[in-house]
Amino acid sequence: MEAACMQQSSQQSSQYSQQEGGDVDSELSPALPESFQEVTHGRLGFRQVACLIGLLGAALLALATVPLNPSVGEVASSNDVSMEEMSWNPRNLATISCSAVTCDIYSTPLDPNIECEGPATSADCLDKCCGSIACDAIPGFSCMATLGPTFLTRQISYFRSGQTSKTCKGQAQCEDTCCQGRCADTSCPAATTCKRPFPPERCTPSTCQEQCCYEKASDDYCGNGLTAWTMACKSCQTLTEYCEVKLGLDFETTPTEVWNHRAFERVMNNLVEPGCEVKETPRCEDLLKFGIKSVFPWHNSGEAVSVNGIDVIAGGTRAVSGGDDKLVFIWRIADGKMLRNYSAHYSAVQTISTFNDATFFCAASETEAIVWRSSGPEDSGVLSMEYTTGDDTVPTTSCVGINTWETAIVGQADSFTVIWHWKASKTLSVPTNPKDQWKWQIDKDAGFVRWPDQFKGHDSEWQVAFTEWRKSLFGLNSRRLSNTSEDVKGRRLRPADRTAPWTNWFTNTRWGDVPVYYYQPDNWGPVTSIAAIPFDTLYAVGYGHGSIRVWITYNGFLKSLIPQAHDGAVNALVSAPAGNTLYSGGEDGMIRMWDVFNGKHLGDLYAVFAGPVRSLAVIPGGNNIYSGHAGGLLLLWIPGLKKLWCHLDTKAGSVNALQVNPGVVGQVLVALEAGEARVYEMR
Structure with missing residues (x-):
């Protein structure tokens, strides 16, 4: 009986050491729920006490017959279980x-x-x-x-x-x-x-x-494009120093024609990356009389420098910016005077996007995306709503306001974007993952799962579940939002209804509003840029591994796919104010034009000599675009002619963000790595 009790105690002690101490591979031992473990602990404790009482009685009987000073051999050969082995307390710490x-x-x-x-x-x-x-x-x-x-x-x-x-x-x-x-x-x-x-x-x-400092091998600072600027950055050199070594020439004494000829020759022979050539264009200061109107320096604090995001608040008199200091400021464009500051972010602010209502804007950092109130009644300047991924290992990367009322798009490092109805605290992940709502398969990127043909044009439990889920997701069960034809066979929206807010959202049960393909993120890379498409209910997303996808805002379905838009990350996206053109800028220093609806390539603007593209902005008329680059250059383009009009050297590091002021002709705001937000204006 004693042997059985001690064996049970030993087994229990071993069991607790596995559950509490973690010495045994947890994958081989199924974990128990905490509540079950607590009950088990209680039951085993009573059994343990019973065993201890029995053993204590046996020990007292043995003391009467055992010598007071047993030999070492006798102690070593004892089979008695120690008190430490029998104890189930994993810490054995006394309370003091x-x-x-x-x-x-x-x-x-x-x-x-x-x-x-x-x-x-x-x-x-x-x-x-x-x-x-x-x-x-x-x-x-x-x-x-x-x-x-x-x-x-x-x-x-x-x-x-x-x-x-x-x-x-x-x-x-x-x-x-x-x-x-x-x-x-x-x-x-x-x-x-x-x-x-x-x-x-x-x-x-x-x-x-x-x-x-920055790490040479990190993509965060130098980027991941195959350009001379990136290679120079990773070797702690300036672009000129790097190219002088690679070309075997002295920049100061070599004529431009000779320098560019050698650069072209070396690029064609794969001896140097593109970007060492010199692009001779007029300075914007000389051609267009560009000059600094105002400077906002407050992000350059003692322990933070870079300004990462900037936007113009509707009305054109105020700007909002955010930076490495984790702060967001509203300031006056005319003179750079600070009007208000916001401080609730736990990490550097990466992007800023104002909403069309002129009352709210969204600021995104790695830890959260926050909607702030910028103007209005006495509660202006107060945090309105906050979004986090719910996973510390998945940062947020960006937040962009779209035309749809009270809605923003949040980018994440896991390749997903989230359509965030922030006023109602509702979200829809894109690509839509319906595995919890419906029973359908999910395949890899560029693969697909097609709905069975027998369900086309017929109601099914999948379609009903899909529709009901979308309706309840944004609390729209009681709203009548269907803008489709009353014809039961109709599967398309009427053209006049395509731009209506939340067009056809969650109420159409016809097959045409159910996705034929579902794409699962696989090696897309983090979301690096987002752009709303102002002339349709679409938004474009650029990813870390060079692809672009255009999604439908009202249901999260894929509209068009550009598998390899750039070599390296797609850092910037902007849509023309009218028409179907989408501009993208990448780590490869290229600016490319695409058809939004089908992903067709429309042309290139070569800017590799300026370094990776960090930002893009289109003037309201759409005839010109600005590009900001890692090398500190601001370039002005005529995309219709595929021509670089002029350049401006900020001499303040990477141009992280750009925004054209629609209220003032020839005025552009830039967010700079050196810690300043500047306003440039044609004089």
Whole structure:
């Protein structure tokens, strides 16, 4: 009986070690629900106690016959199960009072009567018994003494640094909260990183290298296109330095014709990437009298620089911008005066997009997309709605307002976009994934699953489920939105209804509104750009691996596909205000024109010499487009003639975003890597 009890105890101990300690491969041992484990623990505890009582009685009987000083051999050969083996407590930590815990200089003691799981140096005790401390209350603490002479006390305000408080707990957190380093004093390991051309002035101690340097192998900074600019960036060189080595020429002393001839020859022989040639075009300052009207410098704070997103608020007198400082500002275009700031983002703001109602705009960072109120009653400037992917490993990449009322498109790093009806807090993932709503197969990208022919033109449970799901998704069960013909055999929308808000949304049960093909994201790459199509209920999406897809806004179905639009990421998309032309700009330095409805290639604009395309903007008439590039150039094109009209060198790093002011002829706003938002205007 004792042997059986001890065997049971040993088995239970082994079972708990598998469930609690994780020593056994969890894939080989099916996990139990937490509630089931708790009940099992309770039952096993009673059995354990019964075994312990029986064993204790046996031990007392044995003490009467066993010598008081047994030999070593006798102890070693004992088959008795130890108390540690029989114990099911996975931690075996005693509860102690906080009065026995000593807090270090980076924290303050809390209520001594609080209890924690000891010993006194355990993480639980330090967390429960020691509280935060103000930077200036740390006894004997000095940034220079602790971290070195290149670190200074953090004295800038919340508005400039993004710090929400001056209290901290623990040495590492206190050093980051209380101290600042200087990028000028930060060394970048030459083997893996390069100095940023436009680093912030200050940096956080634990992330100074990340803030002041960039990784050579990373696509985030240098891009992933096959251009001379990207290759130069990855080798810590300027474009001129890189091309001089590759061409074997001196740029200053070599005539332009000779330089370009050598560059063309080397490109044709695959000895150098495109982009070393010199493009001789007029300067926009000379040809069109372009000049700076105003500058907004507030994103260039002590620990942040780049301005990443910019847009014009309807009316044409105010602009909104966001940047690495995690802040969003509204400012006056005429003189760059700051009017309002917003601070609720947890990471750098990547894109800004205003809505047509002139009241709201959307700002996207890696951690969230937020709709803000920009004007209106007393609640203006207040966060209106927030969207997150719900998965920390899947960042948001962009947010774009579309013509449809109270709706935006959010891009994600997992290749999905989300049609976000933000006022109703409803979302629809695109490509639409109906596997939870209907029983149908899903295949890979460029493959497809076709609906069975026998269902065409006939009602089926799939069609009914599809329609009901779409209706309930946006809370439209009680609305009458069908704009189709009353003819029961009709499968197309009437042309007059194509531009109506939410045309044919969720109410048409005919087969023509059910997708024939479903595409599953597979090696598309993250969503890198989104553009609303103003003349139809469509939006275009550019992906990290070079493809473009045009989706139907009101149901998320695929309209057209461009499998390989660019070599490298599609960084920018913009639609002509009328007609069917979509412009794309990529890491390969090319600007390409496409037919929105069928994906047909309409022409190219060559801009590889300016570096990867980072942004595009079309003037309201559609006769000209601007392109912003990683090399700091702003180019003005005549797409009808496929001609570069003029160029402007910002000398401020990558032109991350562009927006034409529709309220002022010849005015364009740019967001720059060097930390400024500028307004250029023809004089």
